[in-house]
Amino acid sequence: MAIDPYLVAATVLCLLVHLLLHRFLRKSPSRFPYPPGPRGLPILGSLLLVGASAHSSLARLAERYGPIMFLRLGSHGCVVASNADAARAFLKTVDAQFANRPDPISARDVSYQRQNLAMADYTPTWKLLRKMCSLHLLGGKAFVDWAPVRRDEFRRMARSLHGLAEAGEPVELMDVLVCTLANVVGLILVSRRVFDAHGEESNKFKDILVDMLTGGAQFNIGDFFPSIAWMDLQGIQKKMLSVHLRFDAMVTKLFEEHEAAKGERQGRLDFIDKVMANKVTEDGETISEVNVKALIFDLFTAGTDTSAIIVEWAMAEMLKNPAILSRAQAELDDVVGRDRLLEETDLPKLAYLQAVCKEAMRLHPSTPLSLPHFSHEDCEVNGYYIPKNTRLLVNIWAIGRDPEVWEEPLVFDPDRFITGKGARYDPQGNDFEFIPFGAGRRVCAGKLVGMVFVQYLLGMLVHAFDWSLPDGEELNMDEKFGLALPKAVPLKVFLRPRLSPAAYA
Structure with missing residues (x-):
């Protein structure tokens, strides 16, 4: 195929412009210096240093350049x-200046052109969406109101697993978890279970999640060189458009069925009913149907995959450390007994189970790098100059493994959250040594729900069954980097019921 010489000349010209910008903009216009960081290459900057596993690559660079590090990524600055x-x-200190999000090309389609909660800027519409979620879905009263849904679906999962255990069939844990959590979210949002059982349909949904979480996390060349973004050299934009179209088809169908069944929900309004009934505020702010679709995308992705990933890692770590599994089961037997399934109201009495969940979040955070923040004005941070339009990444994975904070940070040790230093750290965003849900204005809106999902699911699984790997299989603990951080090889296990038969009825 012939190469257009004009295209080549235009590309070279753009690259030369980027090189000149790199040379002239590197000098700080402030009396404060830029943070330290690698010089990088002309034009590319430090893109090649990031690699396929950005969280670990950036952690290694930070060991050399320090905890506040500046990188030039193509034509963009990143701290x-x-x-x-x-x-x-x-x-905390300059949270207001970094409350916005950048506009990555790879996220535009899946976020409905940044109309969702995760990627929208810090605007009145974003605040309204967040308020709706807190009031009708994720806040204290709403969370209590939806407890029966969680109970019914988690018990349904236990019964399903009991049947597979009795049949001697292996279980791919992630499939079961995603299916269960998607049904919980579906019942709360639109009054219907999304999947009758884990299988072909739930696997299609899981594929959407996997494609979104892996594709959305890649460092897209087009985001750092906007002038050549149209080429889509890595195919990321094409992949993310496919994710968007598949999800939008699913959510459009849910919307249509939801509208058709509105006469059946008298007195039993779900989340979407409540949002649509309050979509215009007294101040004139409006939530559009696009906002609602984008919000549903957020809630399905954040409400399923992230919690499932933590539970899978926790189970893998306990299979690797059988003494931890036995101790967790002993605590559950002492509190719950063996004649019934775990209830959500039991969780506050299960200190060791809570510690296991926190340790899994520390060592294997579901979001290893925070969603990027974006500065809208110049600012000074700890004596460093940070120019406006700079991306901020918080390396949550590195913070959880900091040897200055955590003794033997690579060891899975739940006791560190009972008798160790970690006992005083709260994961809700107040203690920056442990921020699995992020912190500040853009802290995860579902942090309370996420903690309960993980504790309730893991507790149910550990209490109701004994677990073992298939004969001859070794436990693979490799990570697969993305927006989330799942196991590279999904956990496949055999189960054996450990409660009285009546408990599963």
């Missing part, structure tokens, strides 16, 4: 916070 003090400086 990385890699320890608790650095995260506190950005997400």
Whole structure:
């Protein structure tokens, strides 16, 4: 195929412009210096240093350049916070300046052109969406109101697993978890279960999640060189458009069925009913149907995959450390007994189970790098100049493995959250040594729900069954980097019921 010489000349010209910008903009116009960081290559900057596993690559760079590090990524500046003090400086001291999001091309389609909660800027519409979620879905009263849904679906999962255990069939844990959580979210949002059972339909949904979480996390060349974004050199934009079209078809169908069944929900309004009934505020702010679709995308992705990933990692770590599994089961037997399934009201009495969940979140955070923040004005952070239009990444994975905070940070040890230093750290975003849900204005809106999902699911699984790997299989603990951080090889296990038969009825 012939190469257009005009295209080549235009590309070279763009690259030369980027090189000149790199040379002239690197000098700080402030009396404060830029943070330290690698010089990088002309034009590309430090893109090649990031690699396929950005969280670990950036952690290694931070060991050399420090916890506040500046990188030039193509034509964009990026600052990385890699320890608790650095995260506190950005997400508490100058949180307002970094409350916006950048506009990555790879996220535009799946976020409905940034009309969702995750990727929208810090605007009145974003605040309204967040308020709706807190009031009708994720806040204290709403959370209590939806407890029966969680109970019914988790018990349904236990019965389903009991049947597979009795039949001697292996279980791919992630499939079961995603199916269960998607049904919980579906019942709360639109009054219907999304899947009758884990299988072909739930696997299609899981494929959407996997494609979104892996594709959305890649460092897209087009985001850092906007002038050549149209080429889509890595195929990321095409992949993310496919994700959007598949999800939109699913959510459009749910919308249509939801509208057709509105006469059946008298007195039993779901989340979407409540949002649509309050979509215009007294101040004139409006939530559009596109906002609602984008919000549903957020809630399905954040409400299923992230919690499922933590539970899978926790189970894998306990299979690797059988003494931890036995201790968790002993605590559950003491509190719950063996004649019934775990209830959500039992969770506050299960200190060791809570510690296991926190340790899984520390060592294997579902979101290893925070969603990127974006500065809208110049600012000074810990004596460094940070120009406006700079991306901020908080390396949550590195913070959870900081040897200055955590003794033997690579060891899975739940006791660190009972008798160790971690006992005083709360995961809800107040203690920056442990921020699995992020912190600041853009802290995860579902942090309370996420903690209960993980504790309730893991507790149900550990209490109701004994677990073992297929004969001859070794436990693979490799990570697969993306927006989330799942196991590279899904956990496949055999189960054996450990409660009285009546408990599963």
